[in-house]
Amino acid sequence: MTSIPALVRFDAYATLTPEDVANLIPLVGQPTKISRGEHIFHEGDPAPNMALLLDGWTASTISLPDGGRQMLKVHLPGDMVGLPGAPLDVMPDSVVALTDVTYSPIRADALGRLFEASPRVAALLFLISQEERYMLMDRLTTVGRVETPGRIAGFLLQLHARMLRQNPGIGQIVRCPLSQRDFADLVGTSETHCNRSIQELRHLRLVDWKMRQIMLLDIDGLRDLAMLPQRRVRRDQSWLPLVH
Amino acid sequence: MTSIPALVRFDAYATLTPEDVANLIPLVGQPTKISRGEHIFHEGDPAPNMALLLDGWTASTISLPDGGRQMLKVHLPGDMVGLPGAPLDVMPDSVVALTDVTYSPIRADALGRLFEASPRVAALLFLISQEERYMLMDRLTTVGRVETPGRIAGFLLQLHARMLRQNPGIGQIVRCPLSQRDFADLVGTSETHCNRSIQELRHLRLVDWKMRQIMLLDIDGLRDLAMLPQRRVRRDQSWLPLVH
DNA sequence: CGGTGGTTTGAACAACATCAAGGTTAGTGG
DNA sequence: CCACTAACCTTGATGTTGTTCAAACCACCG
Numbered sequence: 001m002t003s004i005p006a007l008v009r010f011d012a013y014a015t016l017t018p019e020d021v022a023n024l025i026p027l028v029g030q031p032t033k034i035s036r037g038e039h040i041f042h043e044g045d046p047a048p049n050m051a052l053l054l055d056g057w058t059a060s061t062i063s064l065p066d067g068g069r070q071m072l073k074v075h076l077p078g079d080m081v082g083l084p085g086a087p088l089d090v091m092p093d094s095v096v097a098l099t100d101v102t103y104s105p106i107r108a109d110a111l112g113r114l115f116e117a118s119p120r121v122a123a124l125l126f127l128i129s130q131e132e133r134y135m136l137m138d139r140l141t142t143v144g145r146v147e148t149p150g151r152i153a154g155f156l157l158q159l160h161a162r163m164l165r166q167n168p169g170i171g172q173i174v175r176c177p178l179s180q181r182d183f184a185d186l187v188g189t190s191e192t193h194c195n196r197s198i199q200e201l202r203h204l205r206l207v208d209w210k211m212r213q214i215m216l217l218d219i220d221g222l223r224d225l226a227m228l229p230q231r232r233v234r235r236d237q238s239w240l241p242l243v244h
Numbered sequence: 245m246t247s248i249p250a251l252v253r254f255d256a257y258a259t260l261t262p263e264d265v266a267n268l269i270p271l272v273g274q275p276t277k278i279s280r281g282e283h284i285f286h287e288g289d290p291a292p293n294m295a296l297l298l299d300g301w302t303a304s305t306i307s308l309p310d311g312g313r314q315m316l317k318v319h320l321p322g323d324m325v326g327l328p329g330a331p332l333d334v335m336p337d338s339v340v341a342l343t344d345v346t347y348s349p350i351r352a353d354a355l356g357r358l359f360e361a362s363p364r365v366a367a368l369l370f371l372i373s374q375e376e377r378y379m380l381m382d383r384l385t386t387v388g389r390v391e392t393p394g395r396i397a398g399f400l401l402q403l404h405a406r407m408l409r410q411n412p413g414i415g416q417i418v419r420c421p422l423s424q425r426d427f428a429d430l431v432g433t434s435e436t437h438c439n440r441s442i443q444e445l446r447h448l449r450l451v452d453w454k455m456r457q458i459m460l461l462d463i464d465g466l467r468d469l470a471m472l473p474q475r476r477v478r479r480d481q482s483w484l485p486l487v488h
Numbered sequence: 489c490g491g492t493g494g495t496t497t498g499a500a501c502a503a504c505a506t507c508a509a510g511g512t513t514a515g516t517g518g
Numbered sequence: 519c520c521a522c523t524a525a526c527c528t529t530g531a532t533g534t535t536g537t538t539c540a541a542a543c544c545a546c547c548g
Contacts, residue, residue: 179494180494180495180496181493191495192496195497196497199496
C-alpha cells in the first residue's frame with residue numbers, strides 16, 4: 001500500500017513504486033472543496049471533466065425528463081469521477097457531493113502525458129476501468145432480474161466490499177450518508193417500496209438498519225438474496241509493464 | 245478509417261496511423277471459428293480471457309441461481325470481449341455466439357507490450373473502455389427507471405447507433421439475430437411482457453418489427469419513450485499522445 | 489416551538505410475472 | 519411437395535410486485 005490514500009485504487013494490483021507515484025502526482029490539480037449538495041459537474045456540461053476524489057462521498061446520477069433519477073454509483077475517496085464522459089462531447093451524468101467533499105481536477109493533457117510517461121500506470125488505469133465495468137454489470141443484473149430486497153442486498157455488499165478494501169477494520173458496519181430516497185434511486189424503485197423492502201431485510205435479520213448506520217448481520221444470507229457471487233480481484237497481474 | 249474492419253473501434257477518435265496498426269497487429273492471435281450457441285468463455289472460467297470479435301455477433305450474459313439470465317450487451321465485429329474479467333480471478337460473465345462467429349484471442353502479455361509500445365493506442369483503448377461504461381450507465385438507467393417499452397426503445401437506439409458507426413448506410417433498419425426471449429433478457433422482463441411491449445411499440449407506429457428485422461419508423465418518438473439523450477462522441481481528442 | 493428532512497403507514501391502482509395453451513414460421517427429411 | 523419438428527411468437531387468465539398519492543410520525547435544529 002502506498003502512503004497516499006487517494007491512490008488506493010492504483011495499488012490494488014501491484015505495489016506502486018516511487019516512480020509510479022511520481023508519475024501520478026502531475027495528474028491531479030489543485031484540491032478543491034465543495035459542500036454537501038453541490039456538484040462537481042452536471043450532465044450536459046462540456047466534456048471532459050474529470051476529478052480524483054480526495055475526501056468525502058459523491059454520487060453519479062442520470063436524470064430523466066419525467067423527474068426520475070437513476071443513481072449509478074457512489075464514489076469513495078480514491079475513486080475517479082467523470083471518466084465515462086471522456087469520449088463524449090458533453091458529460092452523460094452528474095456528480096453530486098453527498099457530504100462535504102475535497103477533490104482534485106484531472107486535466108486531459110496531464111492524462112495524455114501519463115500514458116506516455118508510464119505504460120505501467122496506464123495499464124493500472126485500464127484495470128480500474130474494467131473494475132468499474134463489472135461493478136456496473138453486476139448492478140444491471142440485480143436491477144434487471146432481482147426483486148427489490150435482493151437489489152438492496154447486492155448494492156450493500158458491493159459497497160461494503162469497496163469500503164473494506166480502502167479501510168479494512170470497519171467490520172460489518174456500513175456507515176454512509178445515503179437516505180432511503182437515495183437507496184430507491186440506486187436500485188430503481190420508489191421510496192415507499194424501498195422502505196418496505198428494508199423492513200423485510202430487517203425482519204429476516206439480515207441487517208440492522210438505523211438511520212445511516214447499517215450493520216450487515218448475515219452476509220451469506222444477503223448474498224443469497226442478491227444472487228450474485230463474490231468478485232475477487234487477482235493481484236498477480238504478471239503482464240503489467242515494469243517500471244522503466 | 246482504417247482498412248481493417250476489426251479495428252473500427254480504435255479509429256473512432258483519431259485516424260489510425262500505419263504505426264498504430266502495426267502496434268495493434270501483435271495483439272490478436274490466430275482467428276478461431278465457433279458456431280451459433282457455442283461459448284467463447286463461461287462465467288467462472290479462469291481470467292483473463294479476452295478476444296477481439298472479427299465476424300458475427302455475440303452476447304455477454306450473467307446467469308442467476310434461480311435460472312434467470314441478464315444479457316448485458318451484444319457485441320458486433322470489432323468489439324472486444326472479456327475485458328471486464330481482466331482484474332478478476334474468474335470471468336464474471338459468459339460470452340455466447342448469437343451467430344456463427346470468428347474471433348481472435350487476446351493474450352494478456354501482448355496487451356502489456358501494447359501499453360509499452362504505444363501510449364497512443366493505449367489511450368484509445370482507455371476511451372473505448374469509457375464508452376462501454378457510459379453505454380452500461382444508460383442501460384442501467386432505462387432498466388431502473390423506465391417502463392418496458394421505453395427500455396426496448398433505448399436498447400434499439402443504442403444498438404442502431406453502434407451499427408451505423410460500423411456500417412453507415414443501413415438506414416433505419418436493424419437486422420439482428422435476437423429473439424424476443426433475448427430482448428426480454430436484455431431489458432430485464434419476461435418474454436410475455438416483452439412481446440406485449442413490442443406490440444405496443446408497433447401500435448404506436450414507432451417500429452415495424454417482423455421476426456429479426458426491425459425498422460425504426462420514428463426515432464424521435466423512440467427517444468422520447470426511452471427518455472435518454474443521444475450521445476455524441478467527440479473526435480477531437482487533442483490530449484492523445486502522438487505517434488513516436 | 490415551528491420548520492425541515494427523513495422515515496413509516498395505508499389504500500387504490502398499474503405494471504409485470506407466471507402458467508398454460510395455441511398459433512406461426514423455418515427447416516428437415518421423406 | 520408434404521409431413522414433421524423445433525423454435526419462436528402470441529394470447530388469456532390469474533396473482534404478485536411495485537407505484538402513486540396522501541398523511542402521519544419522528545428526530546434534529548435554529
